[in-house]
Amino acid sequence: MNENTEHVRCLIIGSGPAGYTAAIYAARADLKPVVYQGMQPGGQLTITTEVDNFPGYPKGIAGPEMMEEFKQQAERFGTQIRFGVVTSVDFKNCPYTVTADDGKTVKAESVIIATGASAKWLGLESEKKFMGMGVSGCATCDGFFYRGKDVAIVGGGDTAAEEATYLAKLCKKVYMIHRRDELRASKAMQHKVFNTPNIEMIWNSVPEEVLGDDSGVTGLRVRNVGTGEKRDLVVHGFFVAIGHKPNTELFPGQLELDEMGYIKTEPGSTRTSMEGIFAAGDVQDHYYRQAITAAGTGCMAAIEAERFLTS
């Protein structure tokens, strides 16, 4: 082994709630875990504002602050946390080979993948500008801030439909903007949307600009894709629900992925198609996508890694 090659018992890729929870458990089980933080240290929560639904924080906590606490807790038990991105993996033979952009090659006896998923965004300049100031990618996380107000959501799939009906319970009015004249969402979800009186569908339309000032979002300009007609909606929140993309670019040909690109795990477990490789959090879950469920599966992955290593 040259000086850039090292042997570790448990390598964790990703540093959201799943990765850090796996690290806390693995470190306490004496697996001496090494974490590669990835592109976005702290994960998706670092781009949200307040987290109010994670148990143990009765007054709420800022997303970045919460992830800093997760990190410190993992470090307290001896986790080595590295600022770096994994660039390739080879899971053909155990110990598995993982290389990172810090020039290191790691031979890992077990690997926990917690690379998460990324929300898809429209790509508007104004969407970026008001991110966390009225623009959100998660109604369950941020809907509460818009109680009694008017909001808009874009998307026509199950996520958009589910989030629109969730928001309709909290908000005065929800404009649901979709680029076609029929929803992609399941018939059951469509039925719910169409039977919610305070959801107004805006068909054949796309958001063109998020309007706002120093206080945050104040409106949304939408354009009808057929007629070109523009309309300004007065809203204080704008939710983007046009899908998520699992961060699995490294794994095709190494692990079994489902048709949407998420890592397949055995039901009720974090075991992947390769022995000794576990997946936790949003990279294997397009359904719940919550910090608490990600943390839960992170814990499961560390326990399963520990049992794999000692069996």
Ligand code: NDP
């Ligand atoms: P989907 O890919 O199913 O839907 C994305 C939606 O966003 C589509 O309506 C699409 O329009 C629209 N869209 C995509 N890109 C753009 C864009 N650039 N501008 C405007 N609109 C855009 O993603 P979901 O997150 O909704 O769902 C992912 C998977 O998870 C699905 O399989 C879904 O069934 C499942 N799911 C299931 C749930 C449940 O069972 N309760 C809840 C949530 C998700 P178009 O239709 O024109 O392509």
